[in-house]
Amino acid sequence: xxxxALWLSLQLGGLTVLLLMPAALFAxxxxxxxxxxxxxxxxxxxxxxxxxxxTVVGYYLLVGLGGKSLIGQCFERLSGHALxxxxxxxxxxxIIVNIxxxxxxxxxxxxxxxxxxxxxxxxxxxSFWRTLLTVELPLAWPGVLTGMVLTxxxxxxxxxxxxxxxxxxxxxxxxxxxxxxxxxQAFDFDAAGRMSLLLLLFSVAVxxxxxxxxxxxxxxxxxxxx
Amino acid sequence: MSVRQRAPIRLDATLxxxxxxxxxxxxxxxxxxxxxxxxxxxxxxxAAGRIVCSGSVWFDDEAGICLSPQQRRVGHxxxxxxxxxxxxxxxxxxxxxxxxxxxxxxxxxxxxxARVHLGAVGERRPAQLSGGEQQRVAIARALAxxxxxxxxxxxxxxxxxxxxxxxxxELAELRQQLSIPVVMVTHDLGEALMLADxxxxxxxxxxxxxxxxxxxxxxxxxxxxxxQVGIRNVFDGEIVRHDAAAGLTWLRAGAHTLVCxxxxxFAPGSRVRWVIPDGGVRxxxxxxxxxxxxxxxxxxxxxxxLTLGDEAQLAIAMDGIDAPLHTRIPARLVAQLGLxxxxxxxxxxxxxxxxLLGGNV
Numbered sequence: 210x211x212x213x214a215l216w217l218s219l220q221l222g223g224l225t226v227l228l229l230m231p232a233a234l235f236a237x238x239x240x241x242x243x244x245x246x247x248x249x250x251x252x253x254x255x256x257x258x259x260x261x262x263x264t265v266v267g268y269y270l271l272v273g274l275g276g277k278s279l280i281g282q283c284f285e286r287l288s289g290h291a292l293x294x295x296x297x298x299x300x301x302x303x304i305i306v307n308i309x310x311x312x313x314x315x316x317x318x319x320x321x322x323x324x325x326x327x328x329x330x331x332x333x334x335x336s337f338w339r340t341l342l343t344v345e346l347p348l349a350w351p352g353v354l355t356g357m358v359l360t361x362x363x364x365x366x367x368x369x370x371x372x373x374x375x376x377x378x379x380x381x382x383x384x385x386x387x388x389x390x391x392x393x394q395a396f397d398f399d400a401a402g403r404m405s406l407l408l409l410l411f412s413v414a415v416x417x418x419x420x421x422x423x424x425x426x427x428x429x430x431x432x433x434x435x
Numbered sequence: 436m437s438v439r440q441r442a443p444i445r446l447d448a449t450l451x452x453x454x455x456x457x458x459x460x461x462x463x464x465x466x467x468x469x470x471x472x473x474x475x476x477x478x479x480x481x482a483a484g485r486i487v488c489s490g491s492v493w494f495d496d497e498a499g500i501c502l503s504p505q506q507r508r509v510g511h512x513x514x515x516x517x518x519x520x521x522x523x524x525x526x527x528x529x530x531x532x533x534x535x536x537x538x539x540x541x542x543x544x545x546x547x548x549a550r551v552h553l554g555a556v557g558e559r560r561p562a563q564l565s566g567g568e569q570q571r572v573a574i575a576r577a578l579a580x581x582x583x584x585x586x587x588x589x590x591x592x593x594x595x596x597x598x599x600x601x602x603x604x605e606l607a608e609l610r611q612q613l614s615i616p617v618v619m620v621t622h623d624l625g626e627a628l629m630l631a632d633x634x635x636x637x638x639x640x641x642x643x644x645x646x647x648x649x650x651x652x653x654x655x656x657x658x659x660x661x662x663q664v665g666i667r668n669v670f671d672g673e674i675v676r677h678d679a680a681a682g683l684t685w686l687r688a689g690a691h692t693l694v695c696x697x698x699x700x701f702a703p704g705s706r707v708r709w710v711i712p713d714g715g716v717r718x719x720x721x722x723x724x725x726x727x728x729x730x731x732x733x734x735x736x737x738x739x740x741l742t743l744g745d746e747a748q749l750a751i752a753m754d755g756i757d758a759p760l761h762t763r764i765p766a767r768l769v770a771q772l773g774l775x776x777x778x779x780x781x782x783x784x785x786x787x788x789x790x791l792l793g794g795n796v
Contacts, residue, residue, distance in 0.1 A: 333580065
């Protein structure tokens with residue numbers, strides 16, 4: 210078992226969830242409640258990472274974040290190191306790739322709150338923040354939880370984008386998915402099998418727990434299932 | 436309230452409701468009833484107009500005033516009550532009381548729960564309450580904030596018949612204790628007649644007619660209003676003369692000459708549309724001529740008859756008039772009166788119920 214790679218994957222997953230969630234919350238809420246011109250286009254753009262091959266997404270991120278790009282140069286000037294082939298680049302890439310996994314369940318979570326309930330909050334004199342914290346978030350939390358779990362689990366399993374943007378630098382960009390690939394290349398099927406089984410069990414356990422919690426919550430409050 | 440807009444829903448409506456009055460907004464689906472209610476609450480913004488409540492201007496497009504729902508102090512009970520499903524009944528009421536100190540909040544919520552006879556179920560969540568209980572929690576939540584107006588959007592549509600009957604009584608009782616205007620959206624004329632002091636008919640976002648429910652139902656201003664209050668008998672006629680001494684107007688309809696309450700705004704010879712509700716048609720009794728000496732006595736023929744449950748619906752042909760005269764009678768009377776399609780009988784159109792459309796009601 211490649212423990213440093215697993216630890217790096219967990220760190221990457223945790224950081225991606227932490228940094229992506231606040232933005233995903235507001236984006237998901239806005240997409241659920243606001244009607245604006247070009248909304249379909251925005252939704253399509255956010256969903257692009259779901260349908261494009263990871264290598265294509267990885268290529269564009271490598272070009273966009275690399276040393277020759279404006280973002281890459283600015284980051285290098287500020288931090289002293291490049292984004293590409295560095296853990297920070299991996300975090301940025303992971304956030305971008307996971308946008309649909311975070312935003313879409315959160316959007317569905319907010320959409321499941323009836324308009325009457327939101328209107329009632331306004332007529333009860335609640336401010337935007339009070340409504341968000343005491344009414345919307347508690348009711349949308351199955352969606353928020355699903356978004357968090359999907360983002361974390363997907364980050365752990367991400368391969369193509371990580372390889373393109375980060376390469377396979379041990380302790381720096383070599384995640385557990387890359388490590389499995391390396392083990393297979395080295396014909397070490399035992400180690401690859403152990404790590405694959407661990408990832409599989411972890412993913413199934415986390416997804417099943419999230420789905421179970423969301424269902425229990427829905428039944429408890431008589432809400433429609435997401 | 437007076438609002439106008441072209442999109443997304445065409446509106447041109449004026450509403451007025453006094454303190455302690457209950458105004459029923461009646462109209463078919465899509466007539467803009469709920470939209471008007473949302474505009475009063477500040478949940479939707481009209482393109483133009485003015486909304487004033489107890490002297491304070493809530494919306495005025497010319498003056499650039501548009502208060503938020505939070506600033507308006509509105510008690511709003513939506514169709515499905517809009518209760519917060521994750522909070523208890525008590526929590527729902529307390530959610531609207533953040534302007535009060537914490538201890539007072541709970542005391543006030545408990546008082547309101549007791550007022551709507553739900554003191555024992557304060558800790559239950561909405562999913563654990565019946566439809567009627569949910570409605571009472573929603574009304575308590577709306578009133579606990581001491582609102583300037585109470586808005587009820589089809590308050591009885593989501594409960595069964597027995598609960599509805601009970602809630603009518605509770606609302607009527609509660610109303611007597613309220614000194615604020617209450618606006619209730621409904622499509623049920625019976626509810627409006629039973630509970631409302633005033634009624635406004637809406638169609639396609641336009642105000643058709645306002646008045647007391649009895650006035651509106653007995654004296655619709657035009658054909659749209661007549662159809663909305665369920666009047667099916669709409670006919671053409673011509674004014675013959677007015678009798679100022681008797682306070683009557685005579686009109687010709689087909690081969691018949693009819694009389695109604697004087698409407699001197701129509702000149703003799705002018706064409707008019709007239710209506711009579713089903714209940715304004717009396718059939719001759721089987722045993723004695725109960726219609727002798729009555730005005731508007733017509734010999735007619737039963738064109739068709741349909742029995743629905745305890746009631747028989749008759750379509751009656753009148754000489755010289757194409758459209759049938761509709762009326763309903765208890766099904767048991769059909770045999771007693773010897774009625775069948777083709778039967779010739781006599782009817783009277785009650786002169787107080789016969790109403791001329793248009794003009795100054």
